[in-house]
Amino acid sequence: xxxxxxxxxxxxxxxxxxxxxxxxxxxxxxxxxxxxxxxxxxxxxxxxxxxxxxxxxxxxxxxxxxxxxxxxxxxxxxxxxxxxxxxxxxxxxxxxxxxxxxxxxxxxxxxxxxxxxxxxxxxxxxxxxxxxxxxxxxxxxxxxxxxxxxxxxxxxxxxxxxxxxxxxxxxxxxxxxxxxxxxxxxxxxxxxxxxxxxxxxxxxxxxxxxxxxxxxxxxxxxxxxxxxxxxxxxxxxxxxxxxxxxxxxxxxxxxxxxxxxxxxxxxxxxxxxxxxxxxxxxxxxxxxxxxxxxxxxxxxxxxxxxxxxxxxxxxxxxxxxxxxxxxxxxxxxxxxxxxxxxxxxxxxxxxxxxxxxxxxxxxxxxxxxxxxxx
Amino acid sequence: xxxxxxxxxxxxxxxxxxxxxxxxxxxxxxxxxxxxxxxxxxxxxxxxxxxxxxxxxxxxxxxxxxxxxxxxxxxxxxxxxxxxxxxxxxxxx
Numbered sequence: 001x002x003x004x005x006x007x008x009x010x011x012x013x014x015x016x017x018x019x020x021x022x023x024x025x026x027x028x029x030x031x032x033x034x035x036x037x038x039x040x041x042x043x044x045x046x047x048x049x050x051x052x053x054x055x056x057x058x059x060x061x062x063x064x065x066x067x068x069x070x071x072x073x074x075x076x077x078x079x080x081x082x083x084x085x086x087x088x089x090x091x092x093x094x095x096x097x098x099x100x101x102x103x104x105x106x107x108x109x110x111x112x113x114x115x116x117x118x119x120x121x122x123x124x125x126x127x128x129x130x131x132x133x134x135x136x137x138x139x140x141x142x143x144x145x146x147x148x149x150x151x152x153x154x155x156x157x158x159x160x161x162x163x164x165x166x167x168x169x170x171x172x173x174x175x176x177x178x179x180x181x182x183x184x185x186x187x188x189x190x191x192x193x194x195x196x197x198x199x200x201x202x203x204x205x206x207x208x209x210x211x212x213x214x215x216x217x218x219x220x221x222x223x224x225x226x227x228x229x230x231x232x233x234x235x236x237x238x239x240x241x242x243x244x245x246x247x248x249x250x251x252x253x254x255x256x257x258x259x260x261x262x263x264x265x266x267x268x269x270x271x272x273x274x275x276x277x278x279x280x281x282x283x284x285x286x287x288x289x290x291x292x293x294x295x296x297x298x299x300x301x302x303x304x305x306x307x308x309x310x311x312x313x314x315x316x317x318x319x320x321x322x323x324x325x326x327x328x329x330x331x332x333x334x335x336x337x338x339x340x341x342x343x344x345x346x347x348x349x350x351x352x353x354x355x356x357x358x359x360x361x362x363x364x365x366x367x368x369x370x371x372x373x374x
Numbered sequence: 375x376x377x378x379x380x381x382x383x384x385x386x387x388x389x390x391x392x393x394x395x396x397x398x399x400x401x402x403x404x405x406x407x408x409x410x411x412x413x414x415x416x417x418x419x420x421x422x423x424x425x426x427x428x429x430x431x432x433x434x435x436x437x438x439x440x441x442x443x444x445x446x447x448x449x450x451x452x453x454x455x456x457x458x459x460x461x462x463x464x465x466x467x
Contacts, residue, residue: 086419088419093397093418093419093420093421094397094398094401094415094416094417094418094421095415096414096415096416096418097415097418098415098418098419099412099415099418100415124423124426125419125420125423126419127439127440128419128422128423128426128439128444129418129419129422131439131440131444132412132418132422132444132445136440137440333423333426333427333430333437333439338440
């Protein structure tokens with residue numbers, strides 16, 4: 001039999017081991033990620049986690065990390081627990097642990113002051129498990145992917161290798177090596193990035209560290225239309241881009257005062273997940289496109305992924321022209337990234353905050369960086 | 375129920391049972407057509423997704439698992455087969 005317990009620091013090492021099934025194969029990296037996400041979180045003072053134990057060993061986990069949102073005009077700030085990191089050790093699956101830990105996670109006494117929780121980037125497995133545990137879907141983030149011709153060729157080769165005796169074991173490494181490149185996923189970007197006059201009159205450049213004050217100032221200057229969005233102040237941005245599981249690059253436009261930024265992310269140990277555009281802001285549509293064109297031209301990435309669900313409508317055409325296509329073509333279930341809501345306690349099942357219905361995707365201004373996919 | 379429809383249902387039933395038992399091979403004896411799948415924890419997370427993907431191959435990509443109550447509609451082999459029959463396009467596989 002399994003038992004469910006709340007987190008205790010004695011379990012940290014075991015969590016890092018368990019998360020080899022989700023975060024990365026590197027236990028030390030997993031431990032660093034845990035510390036960053038749950039111990040150094042700027043919104044929750046202590047980790048809120050439910051663990052499943054069998055014979056004293058951690059075999060399952062569901063976490064809730066803190067987040068701070070703003071909604072309405074004038075904006076009101078609200079703290080919201082975000083469910084994440086759902087993992088069950090493979091040998092323990094289909095024995096009821098998944099459902100039990102999902103229920104326990106939302107009944108945690110530490111959440112008694114909150115009316116609802118979010119799940120911001122549920123993949124298909126977590127989405128299925130969440131729906132049967134009372135979560136409700138806001139909608140897909142509609143990821144779109146741009147795959148280079150060489151990456152598409154490698155993917156086809158890997159698919160063929162994957163069904164060939166003996167050679168199947170080389171399929172995964174082949175894709176991984178291609179995405180990592182010679183010097184890492186950002187090698188080309190780091191080498192080629194330089195001011196690009198011909199893209200526009202304003203210089204676009206790449207930076208390896210976030211200028212959090214300038215980024216927060218731009219976000220504040222651009223204003224807020226009242227939709228639900230994560231607070232992006234200096235404190236949040238400084239914490240957010242220290243995520244040890246990922247590395248980031250910042251393509252910016254402007255000088256001391258920015259008129260645009262585009263943030264790219266790569267997984268440190270699994271570059272085959274592709275480069276992700278996790279945040280993208282600019283003062284004008286032209287500036288926004290300059291940033292994207294520069295990033296793609298310099299980076300020559302095998303694959304780039306962006307969430308399109310709440311992007312400004314004027315980006316749809318250019319994204320398609322640059323080769324981005326929806327990842328869920330042909331299936332509603334594959335390639336989804338779904339935002340979910342779970343009312344907590346006796347809260348309304350269809351929460352409305354500052355006049356915004358949270359189950360309506362039109363109430364959201366979602367960026368990948370708000371979720372841990374970003 | 376006409377014989378042709380009954381035979382189709384049996385084929386689907388066998389496919390579905392094989393899929394579920396692939397992830398829970400020790401449960402063969404316990405898996406009857408009316409055995410609770412989701413509420414018992416026999417089918418969860420990854421297996422549930424695979425069942426959903428299988429259903430999608432039978433009824434088409436229009437199946438939207440966020441739009442109905444999974445527990446109410448898919449909690450047994452029999453429930454899932456009925457769901458497929460209700461949603462399958464005429465002439466579908």
